Structure formats: C-alpha cells, structure tokens
Amino acid sequence: MKIGIVCYPTFGGSGVVATELGKALAAHGHQIHFITYSQPARLDFFSENLFYHEVTISKYPLFDFPPYELALASKLVDVVRFEQLDILHVHYAIPHASAAFMAKQILATYNIKIPVVTTLHGTDITLVGKDASYSPVVTFSINQSDGVTAVSQNLKAETLNHFDIHREIRVIPNFIDLARFSLKPRQHFKQAIAPGDERILVHTSNFRKVKRTTDVIRIFKKVKERIPSKLLMVGDGPERTHAEQLSRELGVADDVRFLGKQDAIEEILSVSDLFLIPSGSESFGLAALEAMACKVPIISSNTGGLPELNHNGVTGYLSEIGDVDDMAANAIHILEDNDRLEQFKEAALNRAKDFQLANIMPLYEQYYQEVIAEVASA
Numbered sequence: 001m002k003i004g005i006v007c008y009p010t011f012g013g014s015g016v017v018a019t020e021l022g023k024a025l026a027a028h029g030h031q032i033h034f035i036t037y038s039q040p041a042r043l044d045f046f047s048e049n050l051f052y053h054e055v056t057i058s059k060y061p062l063f064d065f066p067p068y069e070l071a072l073a074s075k076l077v078d079v080v081r082f083e084q085l086d087i088l089h090v091h092y093a094i095p096h097a098s099a100a101f102m103a104k105q106i107l108a109t110y111n112i113k114i115p116v117v118t119t120l121h122g123t124d125i126t127l128v129g130k131d132a133s134y135s136p137v138v139t140f141s142i143n144q145s146d147g148v149t150a151v152s153q154n155l156k157a158e159t160l161n162h163f164d165i166h167r168e169i170r171v172i173p174n175f176i177d178l179a180r181f182s183l184k185p186r187q188h189f190k191q192a193i194a195p196g197d198e199r200i201l202v203h204t205s206n207f208r209k210v211k212r213t214t215d216v217i218r219i220f221k222k223v224k225e226r227i228p229s230k231l232l233m234v235g236d237g238p239e240r241t242h243a244e245q246l247s248r249e250l251g252v253a254d255d256v257r258f259l260g261k262q263d264a265i266e267e268i269l270s271v272s273d274l275f276l277i278p279s280g281s282e283s284f285g286l287a288a289l290e291a292m293a294c295k296v297p298i299i300s301s302n303t304g305g306l307p308e309l310n311h312n313g314v315t316g317y318l319s320e321i322g323d324v325d326d327m328a329a330n331a332i333h334i335l336e337d338n339d340r341l342e343q344f345k346e347a348a349l350n351r352a353k354d355f356q357l358a359n360i361m362p363l364y365e366q367y368y369q370e371v372i373a374e375v376a377s378a
Contacts, residue, residue, distance in 0.1 A: 002031045002370060004079060006072070006093040006100065012304075013286045014121035017151070017174055018091040024177070024361050026050045035079055037068065044263075053079050069095040069102075076103035080114050087368050088172045089117045090145075093125065094134055097141035104144075107250050115375040117147040117368065120169075122283025122304070125159050139163045147371040149364075152305030155283040170367060173308075174284045175360035176352055181266050181293035183349075190271035193257070196360050198228040202272040202296070204265060206286045207237025213302075214239070215278040215324055217246045217256070219299070221287040222328035224252055227335050231256045234268055269294035273341065274331055277306070280321050285309050293352040297344035309355075315348045 003025060008017030013083050019040040022032040026049035033051045034040060043052065055075045055153075057068055076099065079085065086331075090096035097118045107114050120140065125138070142148055142165055149172045150156040157167045194200050201220055205211040212232070220231045233243065233256060240258065247253040272286060275291035277300045282288075284305040288298050292309075298305045298316030312318045317330035 001087065001365075001372075002083060002089040003368065004033045004035055004083075004085045005091070006075070006076070006088065006096045007040065009034075009036045009038045009043075011353070013174070013284070014092045014119075015040055016042055016286065017121070018089075018119075020175070020177060020357075021361070023047070023050065024357050025364070028361065028365075030365075033079055033083055033085065035072070035075055037072075041263075051083075064112045069099045069182045072096070072099040073102040075104070076100060077106045078102070080112065081106055081110060085114065087115045087117065087372055089119065089364075089368075091119045092121050093118060093138050093141060096298050097145060098137050101141055107163070113375055113378075115146040115368075115371045117149065117371055118142060118145040119172075120148065120150045120155055120159055120283075122151070122281070125155060125162070125283075128186045135163070139165065143167055146375050147367060149367065152308055153303045154308065157302075158283075168270075171368065173355055173360065174286050174289060175355050175357045176289050176293045178293055178353070178356045181269070181275050181290050181352075183295045184267060186267060186270045189267065193232070193260040193271060193277045194230050196228060198230050199223075199273045200230050200232060200254075200271055201274045201276055201277045202232045202234065202268060202291070204234040204268075204290075205237070205277075205291065207235050207239040207243070208301040208330045209239060210280045211237075211239065212278045212280055212322070213243040214246050215322065215327075216276045217243055217250060217252070219276055219278065219328045219331060220256065221250045221252050223331050223335065224255060226332050229255065229335070232268060232272065234260075234265060236260050264292055265290060269296055272296050274299060274306060274335060275316075276327070276331070277301070278319075278321070278324075278327060279303060279306075282306050289352060289355055292348040295349045296346040297334055297341070297348045299327050299334075301327075309351070311347075311351060314344075315351045316344065 005015045008015045019042040035053045037055045057071045070322045100116045166248045203216045275296045282304040298310045301321045302318040319326040
C-alpha cells in the first residue's frame, strides 16, 4: 500500500507513535509518505520506502496567524494526486482530520476517492477538543472520517461521552519496538549516576502541567527519606523551572538531575529502577510502556488509559491523582526489597510484550484494507 501519514513532528506521544508506525510499515514493504511542517523527530534514517513532504506556509501580512490547515490540505491534495496514495492516516484530530476532509473534497473534483483514517491520541479529545472553539469541527471531522481509531478503551469512552459521534471507533493500542526498547547493559552509566548503589527513579515527559512534574519531586523526597535514591528528570517544557525550584526548596536538588530532551531514552531507562508518571491525564501512557519494556516498574495515577497498561500490584501501582503519599509508599514498597523489585521488573517486561510492534502493526494493516475496500465499494 501507498500510505500518507500526517502527524505533529515532535517528541510528543502522537508524533512518536505515527513516526514509529510509518517506519515499521515501510520495513514491512509499504510505501510511506510523511506529510507535515518539519521532519518528524524520530524519522532519523534513510529507507527506500520512506518519503517526507514538507508543508510550506506562506506568510502574508494579512494573516495574524499562518493558515496551516489550508496549507496542509493543499499539500495533501498534491501528494495524493502525484504519488497516487491508497489511504491517508491522520494522527491527532486537530487540525489534521479537518484538513484531510477538505483535501478529500477537493480530490473528489479530480475523481479521486481517498480513504481517511483518523487516530485519536488523547489531548485532541480530552483537552483541546472539548474547547467550545473547536468542538463542532472535531465532531464533524471524526464523523466524516472513513475510519477512526483510539489508543485506549478509555479514550474511546471519553470521545463517545463528550462528542456526538456516529462512526465506529476501533481501539488499536500504542505499541513498543522491543528491538530498541529493552534492557541494555549500562553498568558504567549506572555507577556514574549512583556511585553509592542508590536506587534510580526516572520521569520522562514534556513537562506540561498535566504531567504533574512537581508531584514527581514530592514523591522522590519521601522515597529518599527512607531509601538512598537518585532521580532523573528527562524532557523539557513549561513546568521544568517549577520542578527545579521545588527540588531546591525540598533540599533534594543534589540528587535530582534534569537531563533535558534525550533521543536515546532507552539508555536512561536501562539504568533505572522505577518510573514515576503521576499525570492528571493520560490517554494511554506511552512513556510508561517504554519504561516497562526496559524492565522498569511503574508508579502512576489511575487516570485515563493507565489502568489498562499498568496492572495494580503486578507491574507497579496505581494511585489517585495527586496522592503523593500513596505513590511514595508504593514506591518504597517496591524498592526496599531486592527480590520484590525483581518480580515487578519481570512483570513489567512481560506486560510490555503484549504491546510489541509485531502484535499491533497487523491490526493497522487489516484496518487500512477494510477502510479502502469500504470506500471503493461506496
């Protein structure tokens, strides 16, 4: 198949999933065309089946804000026509689904029927989509898609609860490439981080308010009072300054390292003992899955799709949002006993195997074929 993939080219979950899916599909023999405003962060190697088409935006003085949706729709029309794509797969509803609808209508004037699959990732529904400014467009765009997927049962339920959706929503979960995300022998790195054989806790995110990064610092302080520990904070964003300041105020700054954005996150996870994800909202929890694949148990909130991934008392523990005391107590329970920690690590890896790429990619391939056949027969 010739597949067009539209996504945000960033380190965020939807962009990562879209890029990794495209790379896997290309390796499986499909021709993949990425269409976005800059090269996706993880599109970092050459393949004969991978293509990138940049969306350029004209900057006219008339516009206070560049009309990206219009530029994207025009680019989609161009790529579909001249590359003869079989299907478009747009990740994140805003503005990709509405731009795809516009492109589809334009292509119809050329007697081209292009199927469109929209994948809902989370904040496009739970946060941005609920905004009254966008809700009608989100609802319309989802209903006009030829196929719709969501990354968790919870996100599907949220979508149906908050929007008047008439389309079937197929749940296809996020996935992990176990060839990349696996425990690596990095003892020298671990010794450098924790020379006293301290436990290493880790958090990765985009440091937005919803990630509750200051809760991570508070949890760590309580753990450190009981168990010698270090904390690695991976990523960057608006809440980083607050988290850094809080670590100083709580007297733990010397044991917290802010590493910024990192490409080789699996290297850091390989030296970690526990992953903290106390988010206020998570449609799936891709960062947690990456940790689990590297044999790192999870301390998480019980929001969104996290309970579908993190099995309470098996792969880690779930707590109410904001319950720092419970999260810290659960973390201490896992970390204080070597045998218990190893049991949680093994269980985390076994759970991650359920989401390995080889299990999930065929679900997308099958869905593409269903949607293409349905549009062709309409």
